[in-house]
Amino acid sequence: MASSPHKTTDAARLAVLDAATERLEAAEREAPRRTAAWLLMEVLGCDRGQLYAHPDRPVAPEARRRFEAMVERCVAGEPLQHVLGYASFRGLRIAVSPAVMVPRPETEEVVEDALATIGNVERPRVLDVGTGSGCIGLSVKHERPDARVQAWDVSADALDVAQENADRLGLDVHLARVDLFGDNVAEALLEPVDLLVSNPPYIPDQEAETLPPVVRDYDPDVALFSGDDPLRFYRALATRASNLCVPGGALVVETHADYAHEAASVLENEGLTGVSVQEDLSGRPRILSATYPEP
DSSP: OOOOOOOOOOEEHHHHHHHHHHHHHHTTOSSHHHHHHHHHHHHHTOOHHHHHHOTTSEEOHHHHHHHHHHHHHHHTTOOHHHHHTEEEETTEEEEOOTTSOOOOHHHHHHHHHHHHHTTTOSSOEEEEESOTTSHHHHHHHHHOTTOEEEEEESOHHHHHHHHHHHHHHTOOEEEEEOOTTSSOHHHHOSSOEEEEEEOOOOBOGGGGGGSOHHHHTTSOHHHHBOTTOTTHHHHHHHHHHHHHEEEEEEEEEEOOGGGHHHHHHHHHHTTOEEEEEEEOTTSOEEEEEEEOOOO
16 A cells, blocks of 8 residues: 655744744844744734744644745845834834834834823824824824824825724824925814924934935835934924914924934924923933923
8 A cells, every 4th residue: 555645744833933033143133033923923813922832833834934935024124014014003003014114112202201291181182293104193092082183294105004004993083194394284284282293304314324224225215314404394393383282282202312402402492492302211312392382
């Protein structure tokens, strides 16, 4: 009697994870083990606890092929969040694409400061300028359901991503295409706000070559670069504050660590008060806050 054909045994989870980690390490990718784990959890539809609780459980061939294809995209330099199609931000799953900047941990701190600023304001009115994926405005709405949130961006493609996120998360945020340097700012504003929050482009063009390729080659230029003036968006925000904010309204913005104190001076020179510079968790000056004074 002829013997039955040999059936290939599916590889165990831990072995698949170890092989992917080695591949990412060889390519000098950041956090190779964590990246491999995120990808395998995505493919298997499990969380970290489930992944490591069953290290010998087999990975089916189709799942393994999909996983290895995702690993190769990361090896080639593509951001993990682009490969997954989303980023985790303050507990929300935020869809991302090449049209938007991948949300950063330091921007979560901007949201933290923004929420603290409106902590005692009932039904706060909030404007997120340069919303990108919508991560700031949507997080504020998620954590302050009573807030009335507007979110602007100059990019129609970015607004499509933000709208996708708003719809999927069931968060009511008013999105609009607005150029902060354009003529439609006044007509786009639904109402003056208690909080103006922004993570504007602040990297000077001349720093482009110093950025990691995973940032320079994949985040959109419009979300990163400020031209030859790293302070231009802070001047615009400060100048517009009188039309955008109610008297006593607050401004909370992210900034370039090397230009944080210069940006603070810009706000002061435009008449904003209580200007302060806060450090991020890495100890770098990163977040500016100020108040538009009452008459």
